[in-house]
Amino acid sequence: MMVAGGVNGIKGGQHIRYPNRTPMSSLLLTMLDKAGVPNLTKLGDSTGKLELVASAPRSADASERKTL
DSSP: OOOOOSBTTBOSSOOOOOOTTOOHHHHHHHHHHHTTOTTOOOOTTOOSOOOOSOOOOOOOOTTTOOOO
C-alpha cells in the first residue's frame, strides 16, 4: 500500500514490514486515526493501531538472500 507522507506524523519514503498475519484493517485504523477521525478504536478484525516508524534497516544474511 502506498501512502503520501508529511501529514499528521506520517513519514513518507519508508518500507515498513509488519509481522505475518497483521490485519490490513489495523493499518486502515491507524491511517483513519492520523486523518483525525474521532472515537474510532476498532475496525473490522483490527488488533489495534500500528507503529508507523520503520526500524533500523538490517541486512539480509546469506540464508535470506535470493538469487535470480
